[in-house]
Amino acid sequence: MKKKFYYFLLLFPIIDFITSIATWNNYTSIGTIIKGCLLLGSSIYILTHNKNQKETYIIFGLILIYSLIHIALIGTHTISTLIKIFYFPVLLYFFYVYQNKYINRRIYCRYFIIFSILYLLPYPFNLGHNISEIYPNKDLYLSFFYVGNEIVNIFILLIPLSIEYIKSKKSIYLIITILTIILISTILTTKTLYLALIIIIIYFIHKYKEYIIKYLKRHIKVSILLIITLISSLCILMPRVSLYKNITTSLSYYGIDTPEEVFSYDTLNHIIFSNRLSFLEDNYEEYKNSSPEEKIFGMKKIEQYVEIDIFDIFFHTGILGLISYIIIMTIVLKRIKLKNTSKFSLILLLTISNLSGHVLLSPMVTTYLSLLSGINKGAVKDEILDQESIKTHQISFND
Numbered sequence: 228m229k230k231k232f233y234y235f236l237l238l239f240p241i242i243d244f245i246t247s248i249a250t251w252n253n254y255t256s257i258g259t260i261i262k263g264c265l266l267l268g269s270s271i272y273i274l275t276h277n278k279n280q281k282e283t284y285i286i287f288g289l290i291l292i293y294s295l296i297h298i299a300l301i302g303t304h305t306i307s308t309l310i311k312i313f314y315f316p317v318l319l320y321f322f323y324v325y326q327n328k329y330i331n332r333r334i335y336c337r338y339f340i341i342f343s344i345l346y347l348l349p350y351p352f353n354l355g356h357n358i359s360e361i362y363p364n365k366d367l368y369l370s371f372f373y374v375g376n377e378i379v380n381i382f383i384l385l386i387p388l389s390i391e392y393i394k395s396k397k398s399i400y401l402i403i404t405i406l407t408i409i410l411i412s413t414i415l416t417t418k419t420l421y422l423a424l425i426i427i428i429i430y431f432i433h434k435y436k437e438y439i440i441k442y443l444k445r446h447i448k449v450s451i452l453l454i455i456t457l458i459s460s461l462c463i464l465m466p467r468v469s470l471y472k473n474i475t476t477s478l479s480y481y482g483i484d485t486p487e488e489v490f491s492y493d494t495l496n497h498i499i500f501s502n503r504l505s506f507l508e509d510n511y512e513e514y515k516n517s518s519p520e521e522k523i524f525g526m527k528k529i530e531q532y533v534e535i536d537i538f539d540i541f542f543h544t545g546i547l548g549l550i551s552y553i554i555i556m557t558i559v560l561k562r563i564k565l566k567n568t569s570k571f572s573l574i575l576l577l578t579i580s581n582l583s584g585h586v587l588l589s590p591m592v593t594t595y596l597s598l599l600s601g602i603n604k605g606a607v608k609d610e611i612l613d614q615e616s617i618k619t620h621q622i623s624f625n626d
Contacts, residue, residue, distance in 0.1 A: 233329035269321035315593035322601035335388035376585035534584035
């Protein structure tokens with residue numbers, strides 16, 4: 228049964244792909260139904276199998292009591308939003324409670340392969356969609372996925388975990404993975420992805436700095452050639468990628484010409500946050516003018532998401548809802564105690580959630596993010612793998 232559930236989890240990239248196609252064509256989303264069933268099943272499993280009943284009562288007690296009051300005061304139209312908000316902490320706790328030896332670091336590598344195929348395969352055949360169909364002033368290939376930020380965030384999650392797993396395998400697999408990442412980054416060109424890739428590179432350089440230094444010293448000529456090639460490639464490719472075009476188009480559109488204007492609040496808002504700070508100001512004005520029950524339990528109507536997750540949770544659930552969410556997440560995160568690359572990936576995604584959103588309120592992203600607590604069960608085994616990987620790297624440096 229547990230192996231069947233593992234294979235079921237492997238189907239989720241395909242389910243998300245089909246769901247995105249349905250969304251583009253205004254059809255009912257099968258992914259929503261399946262993930263709703265997963266949330267329900269996960270909740271039942273926690274309630275019946277968790278040994279720490281005190282935590283279970285606190286988590287589900289807060290969710291149930293708050294949700295009932297919220298629905299009674301604010302209305303039933305917010306039920307889908309409440310499900311999205313509490314989907315992540317419940318699943319994160321479920322995979323901590325759920326014992327399944329098949330859920331390990333390998334699953335993220337397989338997810339990376341599947342998502343890479345689904346994203347890249349339609350591109351040479353000129354199939355799929357471009358974000359310009361929704362936002363005419365932007366250019367970004369989406370394949371058949373619907374929300375660009377979500378597929379970007381999924382790749383950001385999968386890349387470091389895949390590298391961490393593959394690095395202990397044959398070097399050819401690591402080379403293929405890196406080439407695939409480069410190919411994806413030349414097509415899926417967003418500020419968030421590029422910034423995340425820089426952070427991921429810094430993370431791995433810091434983690435394996437001793438072995439990198441040894442390699443550079445032993446292969447100085449090759450190292451210099453690689454650095455020159457990399458810098459030259461960046462200089463040649465950067466003006467050709469969509470990210471560069473999107474930024475220059477935005478600068479021109481908002482009339483930003485001088486250095487002083489580049490470092491202004493308006494530039495930060497328009498270029499870096501894509502007008503999210505304006506959405507925040509608008510929602511805050513609506514919140515200030517809302518009724519007392521809306522301030523406490525969430526606003527009845529929100530015209531525009533801020534797309535900064537913590538603020539979207541606050542405006543949708545109010546003061547009491549945000550406090551409940553923070554308490555639940557604190558309990559769960561304190562319990563799962565992630566380590567190494569898993570911890571790094573979670574922190575990276577949580578940071579992105581407060582810059583460009585589409586993490587905590589996106590079941591498409593949090594489904595894979597919640598699995599981190601499941602693979603954390605193999606932490607001891609992972610440490611052994613890391614040590615074996617270090618030995619492998621050390622042997623290769625000395626060859």
